[in-house]
Amino acid sequence: MKTQLILLLSLVLLSAAPLWASSSRQQLIQESTLEQVIKNNRLRVGFSTFVPWAMKDKTGGFTGFEIEVARQLAQDMDVELELVPTRWSGIIPALLTGKFDIIIGGMGITPARNLKVNFSDPYEYSGMSILANRRLAGERSTLAEFNTPDVEIVARIGTTAAAAAERYLPEAKLRLFDDEGQALQELLNNRAAALVASQPFPEFQALRYQERLYLPLAGKTFTREPIGFAIRKGDPDFLNFLNNWIRLRFADGWLEQRYNYWFTTDDWRGQIE
Structure with a gap:
């Protein structure tokens, strides 16, 4: 009797499984x-x-x-x-x-x-570029030349630009801002040597302020x-x-x-x- 009851319950569960699965699928679809x-x-x-x-x-x-x-x-x-x-x-x-x-x-x-x-x-x-201040960066033209304790870098907080600056320029001093416009102002006001940002933001700013800013890597990105x-x-x-x-x-x-x-x-x- 006990064996028969177990078999009966098993059959009920097996027959109900497709219904439960179908119901779960429908719920997932509706919640999508x-x-x-x-x-x-x-x-x-x-x-x-x-x-x-x-x-x-x-x-x-x-x-x-x-x-x-x-x-x-x-x-x-x-x-x-x-x-x-x-x-x-x-x-x-x-x-x-x-x-x-x-x-x-x-x-x-x-x-x-x-x-x-x-x-x-x-x-x-996308890829990361460097935009540099002519007055503060001087003749620097490579990543290695910016990776020194006397160089101040700016970037936007929470971005892959900030992560790239930390990874590729660990010796430089990094300051982060909520907005790229704020970071750019630091560069224009001679309070930072370089900015790290996604292409093409640096390229556009270099064209706009070509007497004050330049692209050290000649327009090339250093990440993809x-x-x-x-x-x-x-x-x-x-x-x-x-x-x-x-x-x-x-x-x-x-x-x-x-x-x-x-x-x-x-x-x-x-x-x-």
Whole structure:
């Protein structure tokens, strides 16, 4: 009798397992950010300002490569776009607490960040450049020449630029700022010898202030970093959609075209000045 009861319970459990699995799958689908975005007809994008990734325009809105990417992504999802400007130092915590659905902000993919968020496939690559003050840096033209205790370097806090400065220039004095504009002012005011930032910010500033600033590495970057969308963990449907969107927009040439516009020309300058 006991054996028969055990067999009966086993059969009941086995027959119910597919129903439980199906229910769990449906719950995951319904809880997906992708489904919530479609249901609410709104994609909330967290970003921070970096030239030319995202910048304030003349009208008080935002423009830049990342803004175009966000707009195209929302358009392809057939939903409204809500831009959520956020301090870079707190952008991952803001994502995790649900302030927005995705980070589209020139975020480099790193192991430390990947422990907290999931990244899409890279949709672009970036690299670090050095911008130097002619008066304070003198004739320095290599990384090694900037890697000395008497050299003061500035960078933006919480960025891969700051991490690159710590890794490649460990002997130099490093000061960090919330905004690249603040770091640039230190350079222009002769309070720092060099700035480390993602390409092409240093290149644009060297052109703008060529009598005071220069590019020690002759425009070359000293790192190569994959850039990806960041989303909350446990959302395979949203990640799948984003990866396929990236593949499509690489294949049709849209990502390359827009990158070239924002990073190899200054035709957009009139939008922000």
